[in-house]
Amino acid sequence: MAILVDKDTSIIVQGITGREAASFTKDSLDYGARIVGGVTPGKGGQEVFGLPVTDTVRELTERFRVDATIISVPPPFVKDAAFEAIENGIRLLLVVTERVPRRDVVEIVELCRLRGARMIGPNSLGVISPGKSRLGMVGGPAEDVRKSYVPGNVGVMSRSGGMTTEIANLLTVNGLGQSTCVSVGGDPIVGSQFADLIDVFEADPETHALVLFTEPGGAMESALAARLRERPSRLPLFIFIAGKFVDQMRGVRFGHAATLVQSEADTTEAKARILSEAGVTVVEELSALPGLVKEALNG
């Protein structure tokens, strides 16, 4: 049983008729994801790759069991789409849209808390359990996904979507498969942070080690360190922190919306220090990662 997304996870796509959504829907079906339908208001009755398109989420939840939804709608409509999913009983939301207003993100998080739902993203490329299923578009078309991702026992969480695939590929070419890989999203506030998802990975018998990718800015790492100080992990943890040069460039944003050093705590140096003190192996050179993981798995 893979975590978050597995072979029998039943998925819908909100915004399925959009160009990007249609494209990742097809790629995901090719990869074996169980997508049962999609929603685009005003386009009910159409079909996309043989899947029913409805005007409302309810029409799909009445017909199918729906475990997860992928939300790929323009930023002004994300909050309403997320609320619609949550209020119709869907408990896992993946938001791929970027540039969602901060207030909307926080309101979705608050409704998730009230209803016991989980949001991954916004600005996430998705979640993949290699060889089983995928939620979102991480890794691209099915044949590309198969090159970068293979089944195995290393979990991956990354603030960068591209680096989720890059790290999986690095593990794959060095003979290490992955259990589940999560692109948590590059925005200042995301629904599921490292500290939220570590429990899920720890509860997964198929995950034997966990690799994280992070960047300057944000408080996700200090939250993880606090969690680990309180309750150490059963998993060997590795983190690669990119953007050392950003430490010297306060106030300048690089790459993702959250990648900005405003205070000492935002620097890669501070993050490396607190995580290392909390028992996480800070990987200095990306190429060294597979060797370190193998050592931990064999030792």
Add this chain to the structure above:
Amino acid sequence: MRLYEHEGKTLLEQAGITVPKGTLVSSGSAADAESAAGAATFPAAVKSQVLTGGRMKAGGIAFAEDADQLNSELTRLLGSEIRGHRVETVLVEPRTQFDREFYLGITYDSAAKSAVAVFSQAGGIDVEQAGAAVKAEIPLLLPASGFRFKELLASAGLQGRLLSGMTGVFTKLAGLFRDYDCILAEINPLVLTPEGKLVALDVHVELDDDALYRHADLVKQFGLEGRDADARERSPLERKAEEIDSADHRGVAGRMVEFPGNLGLLIGGGGASLTAFDAVQRHGGKPANYCEIGGNPSVWKVKELTKLLLSREDVERIAVIMNVVSNTRVDLVARGVVKGILELGLDPAEKIAIFRIPGAWEEDGFALLRKYGVPYADRTVSIDQAAKMAVAGAGGER
């Protein structure tokens, strides 16, 4: 996007929070300055309007006892630079006497994934160091309710009329934060005058750039259209890169920051660009720039950026490094880089230190690179190995 103090004060006033009655003076307007001097109440506070903190310490805020002093301060401040920001306008206000100063702020806590209210009895310029702040999460799903602020303020020891008055101000500030999609709304200091009034002497408002679309009124009122989201000065080359990026909507390829090195970088996406830049430095290379490409940029865009980078005389070669791509097409980036170099009459095999982008359409991309003898690396070569190759000039396959 950060608002000027006088814009923030306009919002506070609209929200019903008391601010000093100020006059705005622009540079180059003698009439403005004269009427300000005529209308001013003395003693007056003379405050440069720049988008940076620490104005007091940097000499951007002065006080004037009379019209002569005001005129000389206006002359000194207008057109001057405060912490690298040119002073275009100055706010002149009656100087407010006060007995106590406080800090009130509402912002987002990214770890808590919530809006938070922060209060400190030690307002003023060193509030960050002063500590002793109290915090409370403010739910946004529920209608705003004053009791949350009352509880917070009571926990900080406020009582009586001050507690009630401050609760009112905080509740209004929270309304403003929410109504205008702020990511920060901070009053520092909020002062208690000898007459028992609470007055906001300074305010720092940051709007959520991603929510500006639903505040057309504000964009119009303050002329926010085209205001730089971050106030960093761009170099001519950086501005040119932005022009290239906005001239073509396909892909992102323009966020450029110059460095004094000799190795030009075309790197992406968000995380991999940081990884590649660090790796180049780690292996002793000197990057000439940071930039982020992604989202499947067009051949034209990559070509123009390549030419732009190589237009800098000290840039000897360029390294092209991305994570394993699925959306961006390897062949299009390869064509753009090679075409740019050919258009400059140079040899791609000489000018490209390494091309390492594995993924979508890689066969076509690699075939083109082989044709021109360009050193490239596939997915079996990691980002930092590729950076090392670029620095060593050893290259990969050709």
